[in-house]
Amino acid sequence: MIKIENLHKTFGKNEVLKGISTQIGQGEVVAIIGPSGSGKSTFLRCINMLEEPTDGKILFKDQEVTAQASKIQQVRKKIGMVFQHFHLFPHMTVMDNLTYAPVTVNKVSKREAEAGARELLKRVGLADKEAEYPGRLSGGQKQRVAIARALAMSPEVMLFDEPTSALDPEMVKEVLDVMKSLAQSGMTMAIVTHEMGFAKEVADRVLFLDDGVLVEDAVPAEFFAQPKTERAKSFLEKVL
Amino acid sequence: MQKRTYVLLSLAFLLVFSAVGAVLHMGGHQAMAKEKHKKTLVMGTSADYAPYEYIDTTKGNKIIGFDVDVAKHIADKLGYNLVIKDMDFNGLVPALDSKRVDFVMAGMTPNAERKKKVDFSSTYYQAKQLVVTDDPKIKTIEDLKGKTIGVQLGSIQEKEAKKIADKVDKVHIEKRNKVPDLVQEIMSKRFDGAVIEDGVAIEYLNKNSDLRAFEIPDSATAGSAVALQKGSGLTADFNQQIAMMKKNGELDKIADKWFEPKSKKKAEKKSIVDFSTIMPSVPYILKGILTTLKFVVVSILLGFVLGTVLSLFKISKVRVLRWGADAYTSIFRGTPLILQLLIIYNATPQLTGYKIEPFLAGVLTFGLNSAAYVSEIIRAGINGVDKGQREASMALGVSYGSMMRQIILPQALKNILPALMNEFITLTKESAIIAVIGTTDIMRRAQIVGADTYRYFEPLITAGIIYYVMVMALTVLGRMLERRMSRGD
Numbered sequence: 001m002i003k004i005e006n007l008h009k010t011f012g013k014n015e016v017l018k019g020i021s022t023q024i025g026q027g028e029v030v031a032i033i034g035p036s037g038s039g040k041s042t043f044l045r046c047i048n049m050l051e052e053p054t055d056g057k058i059l060f061k062d063q064e065v066t067a068q069a070s071k072i073q074q075v076r077k078k079i080g081m082v083f084q085h086f087h088l089f090p091h092m093t094v095m096d097n098l099t100y101a102p103v104t105v106n107k108v109s110k111r112e113a114e115a116g117a118r119e120l121l122k123r124v125g126l127a128d129k130e131a132e133y134p135g136r137l138s139g140g141q142k143q144r145v146a147i148a149r150a151l152a153m154s155p156e157v158m159l160f161d162e163p164t165s166a167l168d169p170e171m172v173k174e175v176l177d178v179m180k181s182l183a184q185s186g187m188t189m190a191i192v193t194h195e196m197g198f199a200k201e202v203a204d205r206v207l208f209l210d211d212g213v214l215v216e217d218a219v220p221a222e223f224f225a226q227p228k229t230e231r232a233k234s235f236l237e238k239v240l
Numbered sequence: 241m242q243k244r245t246y247v248l249l250s251l252a253f254l255l256v257f258s259a260v261g262a263v264l265h266m267g268g269h270q271a272m273a274k275e276k277h278k279k280t281l282v283m284g285t286s287a288d289y290a291p292y293e294y295i296d297t298t299k300g301n302k303i304i305g306f307d308v309d310v311a312k313h314i315a316d317k318l319g320y321n322l323v324i325k326d327m328d329f330n331g332l333v334p335a336l337d338s339k340r341v342d343f344v345m346a347g348m349t350p351n352a353e354r355k356k357k358v359d360f361s362s363t364y365y366q367a368k369q370l371v372v373t374d375d376p377k378i379k380t381i382e383d384l385k386g387k388t389i390g391v392q393l394g395s396i397q398e399k400e401a402k403k404i405a406d407k408v409d410k411v412h413i414e415k416r417n418k419v420p421d422l423v424q425e426i427m428s429k430r431f432d433g434a435v436i437e438d439g440v441a442i443e444y445l446n447k448n449s450d451l452r453a454f455e456i457p458d459s460a461t462a463g464s465a466v467a468l469q470k471g472s473g474l475t476a477d478f479n480q481q482i483a484m485m486k487k488n489g490e491l492d493k494i495a496d497k498w499f500e501p502k503s504k505k506k507a508e509k510k511s512i513v514d515f516s517t518i519m520p521s522v523p524y525i526l527k528g529i530l531t532t533l534k535f536v537v538v539s540i541l542l543g544f545v546l547g548t549v550l551s552l553f554k555i556s557k558v559r560v561l562r563w564g565a566d567a568y569t570s571i572f573r574g575t576p577l578i579l580q581l582l583i584i585y586n587a588t589p590q591l592t593g594y595k596i597e598p599f600l601a602g603v604l605t606f607g608l609n610s611a612a613y614v615s616e617i618i619r620a621g622i623n624g625v626d627k628g629q630r631e632a633s634m635a636l637g638v639s640y641g642s643m644m645r646q647i648i649l650p651q652a653l654k655n656i657l658p659a660l661m662n663e664f665i666t667l668t669k670e671s672a673i674i675a676v677i678g679t680t681d682i683m684r685r686a687q688i689v690g691a692d693t694y695r696y697f698e699p700l701i702t703a704g705i706i707y708y709v710m711v712m713a714l715t716v717l718g719r720m721l722e723r724r725m726s727r728g729d
Contacts, residue, residue, distance in 0.1 A: 048635055050631055050634060073637045073638075073639060076634065076635055076636070076637040077636065077637030079635070080635075081632075081635035083628060083631065083632065086628075087626070087629060087631060089629065089647055090651065091650050091654065091725075100636075101637065104642050104646070105636065105638055105642075149636075150635075150636075153636060153637070
């Protein structure tokens with residue numbers, strides 16, 4: 001579904017991504033892990049062009065995303081994204097957060113969008129919060145709304161950029177549970193995370209990035225049990 | 241922002257606009273009470289020149305004066321009803337030229353330039369030049385040695401004063417924009433005297449027992465004549481009537497009524513502050529609220545819309561737009577507002593030939609000026625919105641326009657509301673500057689009442705209170721909006 005070829009990204013003189021190539025298949029759940037500063041967030045943000053790659057190609061369903069900057073909106077509406085800091089629209093109710101993009105971008109009728117939104121809120125366990133403003137929600141609730149907001153656009157892929165890193169520990173589980181059920185429903189997902197347990201349990205593949213290079217690409221059982229490289233080994237020793 | 245807030249805001253604007261509209265219909269021209277005749281003559285005048293023509297501020301908007309009485313008399317004799325249109329003095333000749341008025345009486349002196357565009361009747365009044373002073377020792381021009389005298393800038397009196405200075409040693413001449421300013425300077429003991437035309441001086445002499453006057457020998461006389469449309473058939477009729485009025489003493493009778501000194505109430509002790517003298521004129525000042533409100537609302541809207549566009553230019557990726565918006569801001573913030581106003585008001589006719597109305601010139605100046613400040617406020621507001629809001633919108637495939645309108649600007653607006661309110665309050669107060677181009681706003685009306693009653697403290701304090709109340713109302717409105725917008729925090 002997504003193909004990445006020789007992806008480079010430079011900020012000023014700092015080369016953050018040094019030529020990454022991989023692909024993500026339909027229905028696959030990929031966990032992207034690595035030390036901080038390894039370029040995993042930048043890698044994820046390149047997929048929907050929130051960061052413009054310096055070099056290399058990204059293909060979404062055989063369409064080259066990097067070549068057609070003008071059509072990027074068409075691609076983005078099919079790629080949902082969840083941020084570390086939620087980025088809900090604070091001046092809108094939960095309901096409006098969910099219906100805004102479907103109504104504005106996909107020209108879905110308000111009524112249909114609201115019906116869809118209620119369905120999604122039920123799915124993330126927040127059916128009673130549709131009239132609340134984001135400011136009144138807990139971190140975990142906010143992130144679940146953010147996931148529902150992304151899903152409201154009926155995306156074909158979901159990108160998660162450290163979705164639980166900004167949460168208090170007791171709220172991590174409720175978000176991971178939602179993600180787990182989403183993975184089980186067959187959604188294609190790319191997740192930048194520090195939750196090794198989650199990666200082990202839910203992911204189909206683990207991408208280990210270090211210093212802008214894709215160091216290992218393996219199934220979780222294999223990666224966590226017998227990492228092939230020294231770098232992965234020392235990283236796992238620190239986090240596990 | 242919520243829909244209900246929008247509705248509330250638009251309702252408020254609607255209210256103001258309809259009130260303003262109603263008042264606009266009231267103003268403009270004034271018909272004489274009785275419709276005695278079948279035909280109507282429209283007279284153009286500039287009602288700021290007592291006692292020739294002026295608005296009696298104690299009695300509302302009615303235009304009265306020497307010219308008005310003469311005009312009424314002539315119109316009546318010729319079998320017309322009289323309608324008076326008040327306008328800027330500079331607009332009178334063009335109004336005749338474009339046939340918007342039938343004739344003009346405004347203490348107007350025939351000169352070669354005017355004669356190219358309009359016809360004049362014979363003169364109906366000859367003015368004399370007086371020295372007005374509060375110093376009993378000054379009785380002749382020779383007594384002015386070593387004294388300071390005032391004149392109106394660019395007037396015939398200015399030339400007359402120069403002639404005095406040629407004859408008498410060490411006469412110092414000071415210039416002011418308006419005749420009332422001259423009188424005020426005499427009262428404040430800054431001037432020893434002023435050269436003023438008799439018809440105008442008489443008003444001041446009547447109302448102020450400290451003032452006296454004597455005629456300047458061999459002074460140039462300026463005659464007032466009726467101006468009519470070029471080739472108008474009425475000119476002969478007017479000449480005939482003026483001749484008749486001169487013969488039968490009717491003209492002298494009217495002149496006596498307006499120009500003769502009235503018996504002065506002597507030894508009347510005035511208290512330092514006395515609001516009772518201006519009480520009848522307070523409604524006149526209050527009417528300025530609508531002018532000021534209309535002015536402020538239109539200027540704010542213009543400034544806000546333009547400021548928003550400029551702020552978007554400032555954050556744009558296109559260098560030319562950024563550069564243009566920055567240059568715009570730098571110019572409008574770097575020069576005095578009153579200079580901008582005078583350039584737009586006075587230079588527009590010079591450069592383009594378009595005689596811009598004072599109100600339009602004022603709204604343009606204030607709108608353009610305010611846009612510079614508003615654009616900076618909004619730019620800061622947009623930059624203050626979390627970058628994540630932009631990313632979240634982009635990730636959802638939302639277009640730039642929708643994102644700005646519905647996601648970024650509403651949040652920016654909430655953050656900058658106090659700063660915006662501040663700008664609107666400043667604009668409301670600064671609007672008093674438009675008085676200099678003759679717009680009858682609160683400030684101008686207070687000045688007119690001051691000139692009328694020779695009391696300055698009371699009308700100015702009245703205007704001050706009105707401005708203060710308006711600013712307080714804006715402040716309260718701002719707080720209410722802020723509270724509404726902070727729902728959901």
